[in-house]
Each structure stands twice: as C-alpha cells, then as structure tokens.
Amino acid sequence: METFAFYFLSISIVALFAVTVWSRNILYSMTSLAAGMVLISGLFFILGADFLGVVQLIVYVGAVMALYAFGMMFFDATGVVKEKNAPAMTVFILGGLTALMLVVIFAAPSIANGAPAFYPPMAGANNPQAVGLVLFTKYLVPFEVAAIMLLVAMVAGIILAGKKMDRSLSKIKDAELEGGEAKDSK
Amino acid sequence: MDGYIIGTIIKAILVLAIISALAGFGTYIERKVLAFMQRRYGPMHVGPYGLLQIAADGIKLFTKEDFIPSGANRLIFMFAPIITAATAFIALAAVPLLPEFKLFGMTVRAIVADLNIGILFILGMMAAGLYGPLLAGMAQRNKWGLIGAARTAVQFLSYEVVTGLSMLAPIMIVGSLSLIDFNNYQSGGMGEWLIWKQPLAFILFLIAGFAETNRTPFDLLEHEAEIVAGYATEYSGMRWGMFFIGEYANMITIGFIAAIVFLGGFNSWGFLPGGLAIVLKVSLFFFLMLWVRASWPHVRPDQMMWLCWKVLMPLAVINVTLTGLWMMV
Numbered sequence: 210m211e212t213f214a215f216y217f218l219s220i221s222i223v224a225l226f227a228v229t230v231w232s233r234n235i236l237y238s239m240t241s242l243a244a245g246m247v248l249i250s251g252l253f254f255i256l257g258a259d260f261l262g263v264v265q266l267i268v269y270v271g272a273v274m275a276l277y278a279f280g281m282m283f284f285d286a287t288g289v290v291k292e293k294n295a296p297a298m299t300v301f302i303l304g305g306l307t308a309l310m311l312v313v314i315f316a317a318p319s320i321a322n323g324a325p326a327f328y329p330p331m332a333g334a335n336n337p338q339a340v341g342l343v344l345f346t347k348y349l350v351p352f353e354v355a356a357i358m359l360l361v362a363m364v365a366g367i368i369l370a371g372k373k374m375d376r377s378l379s380k381i382k383d384a385e386l387e388g389g390e391a392k393d394s395k
Numbered sequence: 396m397d398g399y400i401i402g403t404i405i406k407a408i409l410v411l412a413i414i415s416a417l418a419g420f421g422t423y424i425e426r427k428v429l430a431f432m433q434r435r436y437g438p439m440h441v442g443p444y445g446l447l448q449i450a451a452d453g454i455k456l457f458t459k460e461d462f463i464p465s466g467a468n469r470l471i472f473m474f475a476p477i478i479t480a481a482t483a484f485i486a487l488a489a490v491p492l493l494p495e496f497k498l499f500g501m502t503v504r505a506i507v508a509d510l511n512i513g514i515l516f517i518l519g520m521m522a523a524g525l526y527g528p529l530l531a532g533m534a535q536r537n538k539w540g541l542i543g544a545a546r547t548a549v550q551f552l553s554y555e556v557v558t559g560l561s562m563l564a565p566i567m568i569v570g571s572l573s574l575i576d577f578n579n580y581q582s583g584g585m586g587e588w589l590i591w592k593q594p595l596a597f598i599l600f601l602i603a604g605f606a607e608t609n610r611t612p613f614d615l616l617e618h619e620a621e622i623v624a625g626y627a628t629e630y631s632g633m634r635w636g637m638f639f640i641g642e643y644a645n646m647i648t649i650g651f652i653a654a655i656v657f658l659g660g661f662n663s664w665g666f667l668p669g670g671l672a673i674v675l676k677v678s679l680f681f682f683l684m685l686w687v688r689a690s691w692p693h694v695r696p697d698q699m700m701w702l703c704w705k706v707l708m709p710l711a712v713i714n715v716t717l718t719g720l721w722m723m724v
Contacts, residue, residue: 234468236468236471236530236533236534237468237470237471240471240530243526247523259510259511259512259516260512260515263512263515263516263519264515266516266519266520266523267515267518267519267522267559270519270522270523270526271522271551271552271555274525274526274529274548274551274552275548275552277529277533277544277548278545278548278549278552281533281541281544281545281548336511336512337511337512337572
C-alpha cells in the first residue's frame with residue numbers, strides 16, 4: 210500500500226514538474242507547480258511526518274500564490290508565452306550539469322551511508338513535539354540564522370516597497386492624475 | 396482494520412451528503428434571514444414558506460447549460476470549481492462534528508480522520524481552496540475575472556497571517572494541535588471556555604474567518620456591485636454551483652472551528668447534550684455571518700489590506716506575546 214502510494218506520488222510529482230518546465234502557458238506552469246508542491250506533502254504523510262507535511266502544504270500554497278500574482282501582472286494568462294531561448298545546447302549542458310551535480314551532492318551521502326535516523330523518535334512525544342525538540346536543541350543555530358535571514362529580507366522588502374507608503378493611491382485627486390507626472394515627482 | 400476502512404468510507408460519504416445538503420439549505424436560510432432583516436418575505440412561492448426553493452434552485456443549476464467561453468483555458472476553467480468544493484470537504488474530514496455516540500453497540504467517533512495536527516491541516520486545506528477562485532479568474536479570459544483573481548491573491552496573502560497568528564495563542568494554551576484536545580481542555584463547563592482567556596484571538600479569528608470564506612464585508616472576489624461577479628463571471632450551471640457549495644461548506648467549517656476552539660466544542664452545556672450544543676453554536680456563527688452581510692457594506696481592497704496588515708496582525712502578535720509571557724509567569 211505504501212509502496213504503491215510512494216510510486217504514484219513520485220511519478221505524479223515528476224510529471225507535474227516536467228509540465229512546469231516545458232509548458233509555454235503560464236497558467237499550466239504555475240498550476241502544475243502548485244499541484245506538485247501539494248503532492249510532495251503526501252510524501253511526508255507517508256513517512257509519518259504529519260507536521261512537516263502540513264507545513265509544506267501551508268508554506269507552498271502561500272508561496273506559489275504570490276508567484277501567481279506576478280504571473281498575472283507580467284503575462285497573458287490564457288495565451289502562450291514567447292520564450293527567447295539562448296542556444297539550446299549550451300542551456301541544456303549547463304542546466305543538466307548543474308542539476309546532476311546537485312543530485313550527486315545531496316544523494317551521495319545517503320547512498321554511501323544509507324539514511325540513518327540520527328535522532329530516533331522519542332517515546333511519547335507526538336510529531337510536532339518531536340520536531341520542536343530537535344529544532345530548539347540540536348538545530349538551534351541554523352534556526353536562528355534562518356530567522357535573521359527572514360528578518361533581513363523583510364526589512365529589505367519594506368524599504369523597497371515603502372518609499373511611497375505615506376501617500377495612498379486612492380486619495381490622489383483625479384485632476385492630479387490626469388495632469389501628468391509633474392506634480393507627482395516630489 | 397477492514398472495519399476501520401469501511402467505517403471511514405461510510406463517514407466520508409455521510410459527511411459529504413449531509414454537508415452538501417446543509418450547504419443547499421444554507422442558501423435558503425441566507426435568503427430568508429436577509430429578507431426578514433430587510434422587512435420582506437424572501438422565497439415564498441415554492442412549497443410551504445418557500446422551502447422547496449432549494450429543490451427548484453438545484454434543478455435549475457443541474458439543467459442549465461454548462462458554458463465555456465471560447466478564449467478560456469478549457470482544462471483549468473473546468474478544473475477550478477472542483478478545487479474549491481473538494482478542498483472544502485477535505486478540510487471537513489479533520490473536524491470532529493459531534494461527540495462520540497453509540498450505534499448498534501459500537502462506539503462511533505464523529506470524525507473522519509483524527510489527525511494530531513488537525514487544526515493546521517484544516518487551515519492549510521482551506522487556504523488551498525482559494526486556488527479555485529484564483530485559477531477560475533485567470534483561466535476565463537475576462538477582465539472582471541482577472542480582477543477577481545488578483546483580489547483573491549491579495550486577500551489570501553492578507554488574512555492568512557492573521558488566521559495563523561490568532562490561532563497560535565489558543566494552541567499555546569492547550570499545547571496541542573488536535574481539535575479533540577481543544578474540546579477536552581474545555582470540558583469543565585462554561586467557565587473554562589477559551590473565549591474568556593483569549594477574547595482578542597476570538598475576535599481576530601472571526602474577522603479572518605469572514606475573509607477566508609469570502610463573506611461580506613470581505614467578499615472582494617465577487618463583489619457584484621463593482622466587478623460583476625469577479626472570478627465567477629463566466630461560470631454557469633453546476634460549475635458555478637460548486638463554488639458556492641464550497642463556500643457554504645467553508646462557512647460551516649469555520650463555524651465548527653470557532654465553536655470547538657473558543658466556545659467549548661461538543662461538551663454538554665448545562666442541560667443541553669453535547670451534540671445539540673455544538674449544532675446550536677455552529678448555527679449561531681452561521682447566523683452571525685448572515686447578520687453581518689445584512690448590516691455592513693463591503694470594504695475596498697486597500698482598506699482590507701490596511702486592516703489586515705496594520706491593525707489585525709500587530710494585535711495578533713501582541714496577543715501571542717502576552718500569552719507567552721502569561722504562560723511563563
């Protein structure tokens with residue numbers, strides 16, 4: 210049962226992400242990306258990591274939703290995007306080699322050593338508790354570093370977006386909008 | 396094990412049947428309540444008190460021509476309403492609907508899947524449900540639809556933070572993500588309801604819940620006075636109906652979460668048995684949504700973003716911080 214579910218999910222995920230890469234319609238690309246991200250949470254559920262599965266679901270649903278917002282602004286959603294491809298061979302070799310290298314980097318240790326559980330599940334602790342305990346003891350430093358990175362990104366985002374925050378677009382008078390940009394640029 | 400699987404399938408079918416029937420009934424209740432608040436009668440002619448209006452509406456929805464605009468992305472257009480309806484019911488799978496009861500000598504737990512992360516699962520699934528309006532709006536090649544889709548993204552990114560943060564404080568107090576644990580925590584009668592400990596979180600969650608289910612004053616996605624019908628402009632027949640079954644099922648889910656997390660859940664309430672108590676509480680929330688719709692105007696999208704990011708989110712963060720301090724002392 211679990212084997213079947215694993216292969217079903219894996220094949221669907223790979224197929225969906227292939228659609229993401231190859232489709233020239235922005236709507237198909239992003240929808241298959243979102244669907245693939247949702248299905249990845251299924252892999253976590255099979256492994257019994259319910260908490261991580263739900264986190265995957267919540268985080269990527271929101272993240273891909275933001276991508277949709279950009280897609281909506283930059284592309285015609287129902288049409289076909291004209292891609293300007295660099296020489297196909299170069300792209301293929303560079304991209305393929307990078308992907309291969311990443312796979313080897315991440316897969317080599319687990320092929321050599323198997324995938325041992327460094328921290329076997331604690332008796333009596335349920336899933337979120339186990340994640341929390343490891344996160345706040347063994348992995349505290351990476352956790353804090355990630356938090357600081359997010360904070361930096363947030364501050365940068367606010368500064369980039371906040372230049373004209375003191376004026377509301379809906380309060381600009383019509384005459385001022387039609388009168389051109391002269392008064393606008395103070 | 397076989398019994399477990401069969402039981403789960405029966406429960407899933409029952410939940411699907413009952414909640415979709417209730418969603419249909421909800422449209423009737425909504426029209427009646429709105430009508431009485433506006434001093435008119437509402438549906439009156441089909442059946443006694445217009446009760447058979449639901450059947451008439453159902454026949455109309457099922458037999459209406461299913462129409463796909465020529466410029467639309469057909470696959471996504473057909474798929475979008477299914478996302479809304481399906482995720483609404485998947486979310487309901489983790490909600491304990493009634494207390495345990497005995498049937499033919501077996502103890503039946505009225506929950507399809509008791510996850511130990513129930514509340515996160517429900518919120519995540521309801522968030523995924525917003526892909527329905529988003530994809531529908533983008534696939535139909537209609538400018539109103541596109542505006543509806545853009546508003547979906549804006550609304551989702553605004554309220555999602557508030558929902559999560561407002562739920563965090565009760566989760567910290569109970570120390571569990573399972574809705575059954577929430578229920579058991581408040582089993583000591585009305586004085587132990589979490590609403591007394593977390594009044595701010597309750598109000599924040601209700602406001603975010605209105606945004607989550609696209610109810611007035613936050614129904615920016617359709618907003619018939621401004622953008623025709625928003626994401627649903629080009630939809631007709633049962634595809635349109637599925638969006639609204641999903642919306643009403645989500646209203647019921649939000650009612651259940653609010654009742655279980657803040658109002659004591661399905662514990663017996665005074666002389667009322669638990670099953671009746673939770674139905675009453677959920678009905679109260681359903682009525683509240685209709686009441687607000689009858690009495691408040693829509694907000695503009697920028698007002699909604701202002702409210703979520705500049706008022707509700709800071710309040711939620713303060714609430715979480717205070718709860719943490721209170722728990723440490």
